[in-house]
Amino acid sequence: xxxxxxxIEEKWQAEWEKRKIFCVEPESKKKKYYCLEMFPYPSxxxxxxxxxxxxxxxxxxxxxxIQGFNVLHPMGFDxxxxxxxxxxxxxxxxxxxxxxxxxxxxxxxxxxMGFAYDWDREISTCEGDYYRWNQWIFLKMFERGFAYKxxxxxxxxxxxxxxxxxxxxxxxGCWRCYAKVEQKDLEQWFLKITEYKxxxxxxxxxxxxxxxxxxSMQTNWIGKxxxxxxxxxxxxxxxxxxxxxxxxDTIFGATYIxxxxxxxxxxxxxxxxxxxxxxxxxxxKVAKESKAVRIASDVKKEGIFTGTYxxxxxNNEEVPVxxxxxxxxxxxxxxxxxxxxxxxxxxxxxREHNLPMRIVIQPSVVSRQLSAKELKEAYEGDGTQVNSGxxxxxxxxxxxxxxxxxxxKEGIGKIKTHWRLRDWLISRQRYWGxxxxxxxxxxxxxxxxxxxxxxxxxPSDAPFTGEGGSPLGxxxxxxxxxxxxxxxxxxxxxxxxxxxxxxxWYFLRFCSPDFDQEPFDKKDVKYWMPVDQYIGGIxxxxxxxxxSRFFTKxxxxxxxxxxxxxxxxxxxxxxxxxxxxxxxxxxxNIVDPDSIVKKYGADTLRxxxxxxAPPETELEWDDRGIEGSFRYLxxxxxxxxxxxxxxxxxxxxxxxxxxxKVSEDIENFKFNTAIASLMELTNSIYQIGADKEVFSNLVIxxxxxxxxxxxxxxQKLGNKESVIKAxxxxxxxxxxxxxxxxxxxxxxxxVRSKVEVLAEITEGQLKEKxxxxxxxxxWIQGKPIKKFIVVxxxxxxxxx
RNA sequence: GCGGAAGUGGUGGAAUGGCAGACACGCUAGCUUCAGGAGCUAGUGGGGGCAACCCUAUGAGAGUUCAAGUCUCUCCUUCCGCACCA
Numbered sequence: 041x042x043x044x045x046x047x048i049e050e051k052w053q054a055e056w057e058k059r060k061i062f063c064v065e066p067e068s069k070k071k072k073y074y075c076l077e078m079f080p081y082p083s084x085x086x087x088x089x090x091x092x093x094x095x096x097x098x099x100x101x102x103x104x105x106i107q108g109f110n111v112l113h114p115m116g117f118d119x120x121x122x123x124x125x126x127x128x129x130x131x132x133x134x135x136x137x138x139x140x141x142x143x144x145x146x147x148x149x150x151x152x153m154g155f156a157y158d159w160d161r162e163i164s165t166c167e168g169d170y171y172r173w174n175q176w177i178f179l180k181m182f183e184r185g186f187a188y189k190x191x192x193x194x195x196x197x198x199x200x201x202x203x204x205x206x207x208x209x210x211x212x213g214c215w216r217c218y219a220k221v222e223q224k225d226l227e228q229w230f231l232k233i234t235e236y237k238x239x240x241x242x243x244x245x246x247x248x249x250x251x252x253x254x255x256s257m258q259t260n261w262i263g264k265x266x267x268x269x270x271x272x273x274x275x276x277x278x279x280x281x282x283x284x285x286x287x288x289d290t291i292f293g294a295t296y297i298x299x300x301x302x303x304x305x306x307x308x309x310x311x312x313x314x315x316x317x318x319x320x321x322x323x324x325k326v327a328k329e330s331k332a333v334r335i336a337s338d339v340k341k342e343g344i345f346t347g348t349y350x351x352x353x354x355n356n357e358e359v360p361v362x363x364x365x366x367x368x369x370x371x372x373x374x375x376x377x378x379x380x381x382x383x384x385x386x387x388x389x390x391r392e393h394n395l396p397m398r399i400v401i402q403p404s405v406v407s408r409q410l411s412a413k414e415l416k417e418a419y420e421g422d423g424t425q426v427n428s429g430x431x432x433x434x435x436x437x438x439x440x441x442x443x444x445x446x447x448x449k450e451g452i453g454k455i456k457t458h459w460r461l462r463d464w465l466i467s468r469q470r471y472w473g474x475x476x477x478x479x480x481x482x483x484x485x486x487x488x489x490x491x492x493x494x495x496x497x498x499p500s501d502a503p504f505t506g507e508g509g510s511p512l513g514x515x516x517x518x519x520x521x522x523x524x525x526x527x528x529x530x531x532x533x534x535x536x537x538x539x540x541x542x543x544x545w546y547f548l549r550f551c552s553p554d555f556d557q558e559p560f561d562k563k564d565v566k567y568w569m570p571v572d573q574y575i576g577g578i579x580x581x582x583x584x585x586x587x588s589r590f591f592t593k594x595x596x597x598x599x600x601x602x603x604x605x606x607x608x609x610x611x612x613x614x615x616x617x618x619x620x621x622x623x624x625x626x627x628x629n630i631v632d633p634d635s636i637v638k639k640y641g642a643d644t645l646r647x648x649x650x651x652x653a654p655p656e657t658e659l660e661w662d663d664r665g666i667e668g669s670f671r672y673l674x675x676x677x678x679x680x681x682x683x684x685x686x687x688x689x690x691x692x693x694x695x696x697x698x699x700x701k702v703s704e705d706i707e708n709f710k711f712n713t714a715i716a717s718l719m720e721l722t723n724s725i726y727q728i729g730a731d732k733e734v735f736s737n738l739v740i741x742x743x744x745x746x747x748x749x750x751x752x753x754x755q756k757l758g759n760k761e762s763v764i765k766a767x768x769x770x771x772x773x774x775x776x777x778x779x780x781x782x783x784x785x786x787x788x789x790x791v792r793s794k795v796e797v798l799a800e801i802t803e804g805q806l807k808e809k810x811x812x813x814x815x816x817x818x819w820i821q822g823k824p825i826k827k828f829i830v831v832x833x834x835x836x837x838x839x840x
Numbered sequence: 841g842c843g844g845a846a847g848u849g850g851u852g853g854a855a856u857g858g859c860a861g862a863c864a865c866g867c868u869a870g871c872u873u874c875a876g877g878a879g880c881u882a883g884u885g886g887g888g889g890c891a892a893c894c895c896u897a898u899g900a901g902a903g904u905u906c907a908a909g910u911c912u913c914u915c916c917u918u919c920c921g922c923a924c925c926a
């Protein structure tokens with residue numbers, strides 16, 4: 041007979057809600073612990089990814105609760121976003137109604153999983169009480185010039201009919217619908233995240249408890265590269281052509297320069313020259329090629345000579361000026377110096393077009409001296425400067441600095457740092473988001489919506505046709521307003537903010553969800569922040585995590601908080617796979633958590649998901665594995681019928697060992713091995729028989745993992761309070777000390793025997809005992825023992 | 841190309857430099873049961889041996905060490921991120 045999980049789970053979910061036992065203690069003297077998972081978009085259903093994410097967090101939160109911490113473990117909804125609008129178009133409903141319904145469904149499913157949330161702090165970003173503060177923050181940024189409007193070429197998703205941030209473009213496609221992203225010239229709102237680039241990079245070193253992977257992804261994304269801008273000049277008119285390089289040590293080997301086809305100087309350069317027609321033809325051809333084709337690695341680098349020469353400022357050499365597709369206008373200065381001997385791309389291009397090469401760095405290994413004629417590929421490593429004027433003989437790493445300084449002094453170059461990070465484009469041509477609190481007046485220009493008029497609410501009667509752009513622009517009463525300054529007629533901004541704006545500070549709102557003076561109450565934030573443990577998917581490694589770090593730094597500069605980083609510890613949980621592939625509708629390999637809960641209960645699902653793999657690795661769904669977890673709980677359930685008066689010392693010892701292991705493992709998020717050791721204890725109980733104390737401890741240790749199950753058994757054991765109020769068992773290290781120990785005996789590093797000895801035995805006594813061991817005789821064969829190595833209480837190794 | 845992570849039984853996965861494969865799934869056998877997608881017990885990396893045992897084995901190869909899955913080097917493979925980034 042299976043244990044009655046359905047009844048038990050429903051009973052305790054109701055009981056927890058009634059007793060509000062997961063709500064934080066206000067004004068508490070206890071140590072705080074803020075455990076947060078990335079809040080969901082309310083699609084209406086939770087999937088296995090959610091279950092895994094929230095189960096991991098729930099164990100951490102419950103473990104800290106039972107340890108006596110004041111734990112903030114909130115839940116909310118990232119409720120703005122496109123699916124609500126799409127649903128509105130499809131079902132002729134309204135986004136807010138649809139979203140509310142989805143939130144309700146989702147909450148039901150979250151409840152059924154038994155997560156220990158403080159529901160009193162629930163927030164939803166689509167509520168005026170929340171997005172009002174988005175607008176407030178936007179205005180603060182606007183006042184400081186951190187939110188600004190700029191015309192530029194931006195990413196445009198034709199399917200979603202909206203602009204996208206660089207971070208939202210994945211492999212040239214829209215992150216949401218995978219449609220191919222186009223470039224469009226538009227005037228849009230940006231946030232000046234680049235203002236914080238140095239700090240965003242620097243402070244990564246503070247984040248010691250973040251996964252290396254995320255840190256390196258952010259480092260890459262910010263993309264700092266230090267080098268020199270070197271000024272070449274055109275031979276014919278002395279016009280300055282700056283090139284950016286990080287390899288200024290190779291400048292003496294620059295035998296030509298290359299401009300991007302879009303480079304503004306190209307057209308005037310070729311005017312009237314015999315090459316003019318051909319170059320223009322080439323430029324047009326490149327312009328037609330999509331970016332994806334152009335950067336595909338197997339495409340041959342194409343280029344054409346402009347008929348112009350430039351002067352290399354370090355040696356006054358004349359070098360030809362080329363135009364080529366492999367030079368990009370977006371990066372650096374849109375022009376490069378080419379050093380074919382020490383840059384592989386330049387090498388390929390030079391060989392193709394028969395351009396000159398000169399070695400300027402020789403590797404330190406004499407046998408590998410290079411000659412330009414025999415070069416098979418560019419030498420990009422370190423070495424000694426040659427053919428480099430006064431820098432000859434220097435190691436190139438030193439020459440790098442010396443040359444940079446020298447060029448600055450001579451006025452032929454400037455030390456420069458380039459960054460990959462661009463400002464954050466936040467305008468979205470959508471309805472279901474926070475409207476940007478700006479009014480355009482023909483007389484006053486761009487005018488802020490006054491703070492007292494916030495929130496700028498979304499009109500409820502916008503038409504959802506799916507055609508003709510944002511529904512907001514079609515609502516006359518919304519668009520046509522009077523200017524807050526001159527009271528003349530004006531127009532309201534109809535774009536809304538990217539929803540990543542909403543999630544960039546929600547963790548602060550949870551600290552004081554009802555505060556109505558500012559986005560958050562400084563005093564509460566001081567107590568709760570930073571988040572001690574943040575848990576979510578790797579897909580936010582850059583997007584959400586970078587934006588949140590940016591917002592935190594902005595608030596710090598506003599003196600609204602006093603720390604630099606919002607999330608102390610970060611865990612990125614692995615994906616849930618089935619058949620080796622990520623669960624997805626299109627692959628048809630989805631396992632619905634709700635169906636598992638119905639069949640086996642939430643506790644079994646939680647147990648399986650924690651046991652099947654460590655949190656940060658991928659988890660392969662296994663239908664039979666889940667049955668195993670269910671069997672285990674039933675096995676534990678049956679123990680209560682056979683409790684003994686008193687447990688044996690042997691079992692007590694195993695129990696203490698388990699307490700130690702489980703405590704340490706949960707602390708370190710090694711839930712799979714914690715569960716394994718609970719299973720071992722259970723196996724021992726089956727062999728030896730447990731008393732009430734041992735069984736109680738097993739129940740307490742299971743409680744963060746399978747909370748309903750543990751509550752029920754805890755109650756059956758005669759306890760009145762929730763198991764979350766129990767004392768987490770402590771292990772007694774004295775009991776763990778064994779009087780006798782088994783010593784593994786090796787001969788030349790191979791295990792040949794084992795001896796049982798007193799734990800406190802001396803080395804001499806041990807040696808005597810070991811040498812007396814009959815089993816070892818054939819291995820020693822009377823040979824002299826050169827060395828006798830002892831690892832106390834573990835091992836002895838005889839070296840012959 | 842650069843950066844990151846990882847390669848261990850049929851499977852998921854364990855192993856502060858010290859008995860490789862904990863725990864579980866699966867499989868095999870036995871017991872129990874009217875029955876089992878239930879329960880209990882035992883076995884289960886490969887090779888050899890009636891057996892006690894022996895040999896061998898953590899992607900490949902070298903090295904350090906009394907001792908290497910673990911440390912170092914070289915190489916291979918897979919996954920992820922960035923990428924003609926100058």
